[in-house]
Amino acid sequence: MSMKDLATAPTSADANGITVLLMNLGSPDSPDADGVRTYLAEFLSDSRVIEIPMAFWKLILHGIILRTRPKKVTHAYDSIWFHEQDKAGYVGAPLRVYGEKIRDALQCHFGERLTVKLAMRYGNPSVKDTLRDIMDSDSSRILVLPMYPQYSATTIATAIDQVNKHIQTMRFIPELRFVRSYWHEPAYLDAMANKIQTFWKTHARPDKLIFSYHGIPQRNVKLGDRYYADCLATTAGIVQRLALSEDEYLTTFQSRFGPQQWLQPYTDKTMETISREGVKSIHMLSPAFAADCLETLEELAILNRDIFLANGGESFEYIPALNDDEQHVTLFSQLIEKHIAGWE
Template sequence: MGVDIKRYGVLLVNLGTPKAANTEAVKKFLAEFLSDIRIINFSPIIWKLLLHLIILPLRSPKLAKLYESIWTKEGSPLLIYSLQQKIELKKKLSNIPVELGMSYGMLPISEAINKLLTKKVENIIILPLYPQYSNSTTAVVFDMIIKILKKYQIIPRINFIRSYADHPYYIEILKKSVELSFKKYGIPERLILSYHGIPKYYEKKGDIYPKQCELTTYLFSKLIKFPTHQIIMAYQSKFGYRKWTKPYTNTILKFLAKNNIKHVQILCPGFSVDSLETLWEISIRNKDLFLKYGGEQFHYIPALNATKNHIILMTKLIINKI
């Protein structure tokens, strides 16, 4: 007996984005994001006071200006690319419904699940768009799914794709992406693989995220024809005063520039779509830093976004669960 694909549905999940590049929208988004206990492991009462009295009033206007610098006529880049992924994946999967949900902000996961169940889906394949598992990203999605499904009398079967840090095709298309950049801009003196950082105490508590990043970097380094000693793994997006996973991307760039390295290219393997962290933090702030201290060529290699190869990867991950 064949598989009834009409009973399957796919839920893509990404972190989320503010509705607009203004202080009010950013404040609302941050309040939701920074209230998640998996994101902030701190005394709830004290944290709530810090968040609403200090962090949100100070940080929201600053972040709004940064979002404004990358905002497009169509809106948030993260949302635009994510919607494109949904559209292209739907074309590949034919009769299987595909929905997009966000952990925070616009397009809540609850609405996406409701749309799938309305279509009589009995099996939901959930693909969090985080190649490397982390307690602060992938596990958040799992928590939300469980909480949402508690409201339903009949729950669907769930196929949860926890990570794909070592998937051969994922590593292959990262390599192809880098090779295209090398062809366009020339061979750099250093290639940096920059991942979103996490607080160091997350790792001490057992988060396997750094190990997943190391695995992706190792497999990529083995596959690409580029000297291993010229590939540097680093972490970006540090927030607050606690220690985070090291080395920090900005520290590495500053060090390289000061030590007469003139040409670097940078890939962010953990970001499935371009967002504030890549389009501003890497492409603008870190580029400026590298040039300021003596660097001459800095090229950011775009995320996989809704490229043909990325959609093929997503299709492979999903078909494997049917």
């Protein structure tokens, strides 16, 4: 090719399309020991998630955890899996299925204005493959929208890390924007409050409403992670809309792992305590999850329900995540409009 040909050859810089990259945590490709092991190996090798010397941690991970844990949780994954295709053809892990439904609803909403893609931080569809598809299209502007309302280095920061890891290998770099968090958006708080109020129309109001957030080690917060503050502020924003008094709700933290002190109060311990103290009915939800997954459908809706009922509680109901609700799709469409301003 001559120098003249090089000067006139089309390049990625000629593209000006916009792609929105939705990102969530991920799930195993299959609800069996091999699928779970592969997923956990990637997830638990992330230094943003496990903040201890990696050489030491690898010995524990590969010597103990990956040999034992996949067998323990395979049944749990299998119990929540969408094994049969629904009428629209969606099948698989709930987290991925709801992500695909939100992606498709947003694509329908925006039409040809932009492209909406979905990638998982761990597992598939991978960030690497999805970014390659984007750069092979007419997009040179990417809005990364991690589907986590509250900020944490263990979720949003590692999602951004993964995008940057693969972007830095490219010859032509796209324009990038990131949504850091969205718990404070009125549309999000309104959607959460409306979800609860709608649930209460068909279920009697409980003695207490439990806001259970995924936990992180207390050490992370001491080192500057703002997740704890975001969670408390989320509860406050929803409670204000519901006009609840202080004795009508609690904020707790779930899914602790390992010997460290995690954010407290712990959800499971709280279930033991309040049921023994005479609380007879509760409704539980997790504003930290945009879509239902193992931590909500199994850990909250089953395991914590069992703890509450075994210690004297009489009625436990889990309020589903926003999933592909219309209000959720509207929230994301508003976020996208806000963050692509100036690109059209």
